[in-house]
Amino acid sequence: MPRTCSDSLGVRYLKTSEAAALLNVSPNTLRAWERRFGYPKPQRSPGKHRLYTHGEIAALKDALQEGLSISSAVSRAREGLSADADTLIGALSSFDRERADSAMEAALALRSIERSVEEILLPSLEELEQRHGLDSARWALAARWASDWLRRAQRLTPPPVRRVSLLIGDASRDELDPDAPAIRALELLCARAGARLLCLSVRGIAGLGDALAVAEPDAVVLAGGFARDDEVARWAYSVRSAAGALPVALYRREVLRPLRARTTGAAHLSSAPSEAQSQVLELVEAGRLASEKRTSPTRLVPREKRAG
Amino acid sequence: MSTDAQGQSSLRVLQRDRSTEPLKVFCGHCGRSPDNESEADSRVCTKCGLGLMLQAPADAAPGPSDPFLVVDGALTICAVSRIAERLLEVSETEAVNRHVAEFLVPADAESSSGESLASLLAWAARGETPSAQVVIRPANTFGVRYWARVGPCGPPTAALLVLADAR
Ligand SMILES: [Zn+2]
Numbered sequence: 001m002p003r004t005c006s007d008s009l010g011v012r013y014l015k016t017s018e019a020a021a022l023l024n025v026s027p028n029t030l031r032a033w034e035r036r037f038g039y040p041k042p043q044r045s046p047g048k049h050r051l052y053t054h055g056e057i058a059a060l061k062d063a064l065q066e067g068l069s070i071s072s073a074v075s076r077a078r079e080g081l082s083a084d085a086d087t088l089i090g091a092l093s094s095f096d097r098e099r100a101d102s103a104m105e106a107a108l109a110l111r112s113i114e115r116s117v118e119e120i121l122l123p124s125l126e127e128l129e130q131r132h133g134l135d136s137a138r139w140a141l142a143a144r145w146a147s148d149w150l151r152r153a154q155r156l157t158p159p160p161v162r163r164v165s166l167l168i169g170d171a172s173r174d175e176l177d178p179d180a181p182a183i184r185a186l187e188l189l190c191a192r193a194g195a196r197l198l199c200l201s202v203r204g205i206a207g208l209g210d211a212l213a214v215a216e217p218d219a220v221v222l223a224g225g226f227a228r229d230d231e232v233a234r235w236a237y238s239v240r241s242a243a244g245a246l247p248v249a250l251y252r253r254e255v256l257r258p259l260r261a262r263t264t265g266a267a268h269l270s271s272a273p274s275e276a277q278s279q280v281l282e283l284v285e286a287g288r289l290a291s292e293k294r295t296s297p298t299r300l301v302p303r304e305k306r307a308g
Numbered sequence: 309m310s311t312d313a314q315g316q317s318s319l320r321v322l323q324r325d326r327s328t329e330p331l332k333v334f335c336g337h338c339g340r341s342p343d344n345e346s347e348a349d350s351r352v353c354t355k356c357g358l359g360l361m362l363q364a365p366a367d368a369a370p371g372p373s374d375p376f377l378v379v380d381g382a383l384t385i386c387a388v389s390r391i392a393e394r395l396l397e398v399s400e401t402e403a404v405n406r407h408v409a410e411f412l413v414p415a416d417a418e419s420s421s422g423e424s425l426a427s428l429l430a431w432a433a434r435g436e437t438p439s440a441q442v443v444i445r446p447a448n449t450f451g452v453r454y455w456a457r458v459g460p461c462g463p464p465t466a467a468l469l470v471l472a473d474a475r
Binding site for chain 2: 023024025026028029032033036037064065066067068069070071072073074075
């Protein structure tokens with residue numbers, strides 16, 4: 001029985017050797033499958049080692065018994081994956097929050113939280129938005145459910161391990177804004193990557209300096225496309241005057257004209273939360289390296305390699 | 309779907325006692341047979357790592373250089389050997405879950421071999437042992453013909469289509 005590790009939501013991970021042993025193949029074979037079939041698709045640990053979800057490997061093991069080729073087994077295992085999104089869409093369409101929770105639990109049995117969010121939760125919401133529209137009761141329920149689910153997952157995330165602090169300026173309208181679940185997802189993934197987070201609406205400016213004195217952010221993310229440019233810029237200037245010049249990144253937001261004129265350019269993050277999370281941590285690291293060149297290093301942080 | 313009895317008469321298939329037939333184990337991708345018992349016990353081919361170990365009656369099983377496909381009872385493709393991938397210019401990952409007729413069709417359109425091929429495959433996919441051959445060609449190519457030998461294989465039970473050059 002291989003030793004497995006599991007994370008805060010109970011997703012069990014296997015190292016390459018453990019996954020290979022469970023499938024009764026060599027680690028080389030497992031890597032050859034990843035190249036040829038794109039499956040199973042491991043996560044990377046901070047040390048760049050492959051981590052397979054136990055459920056994905058178990059599903060493949062069953063599929064290999066029932067299949068006539070690796071290709072057909074992989075296809076069968078993948079069908080199971082797309083079934084989870086269908087179940088979630090079905091549950092939310094019929095206003096069944098419990099069944100939606102179960103669908104995510106099933107999704108988590110087969111893949112990591114990052115992939116469950118990016119491959120199941122967010123695409124299901126997009127599908128519901130397209131089918132029913134943002135002014136529908138179904139979207140209202142789905143958006144509320146997703147927000148609750150993502151916040152709950154974030155609460156279950158272990159305390160931050162990196163000395164990285166992020167300030168997220170939430171420029172979305174409210175919970176029904178289609179950017180809102182993606183912003184919650186970015187928060188969750190950054191928290192899971194070990195960052196300390198403070199997420200504030202860009203509408204709250206009074207007392208912002210007090211918040212920054214506590215949070216000591218290393219970077220600022222302006223997230224969401226609803227708030228007007230001048231509104232966001234005013235907030236960003238308040239941050240700048242309280243905390244100095246910090247790296248700024250835009251998430252799900254087009255160019256911010258008033259801001260662009262006075263900063264050295266804000267980085268655009270990928271709209272996919274896992275990629276955006278890697279990018280924002282790289283931005284922090286780049287900002288630190290630049291400031292270390294200027295001043296003596298007082299907060300040296302070991303260089304973390306980007307996963308993936 | 310025709311009954312076994314009808315199928316048997318129209319296809320003139322000889323049904324044999326399978327329990328006495330020698331079985332051959334081979335890889336569904338590279339076609340190679342295991343060298344020892346532990347290799348034979350493995351579900352995944354230990355030689356190439358890219359195929360599942362299958363078995364078939366020795367006279368239906370492919371030789372080391374024979375291209376072959378595995379087809380289920382609904383005539384969808386479940387496996388394409390490495391040599392068949394090259395021959396049909398399609399990768400197994402593209403071909404699985406597609407109907408065999410997208411890739412292989414009877415070579416003589418006027419005869420009833422189209423139905424015969426489908427019936428033979430469906431019959432073999434139920435584990436029966438037809439001893440019949442049909443002439444087929446790639447669906448996108450004229451002037452190339454193959455003898456196709458059809459037999460059962462598995463597990464799970466499916467039809468094995470071994471191709472041999474018929475020029
Ligand atoms: Zn092989």
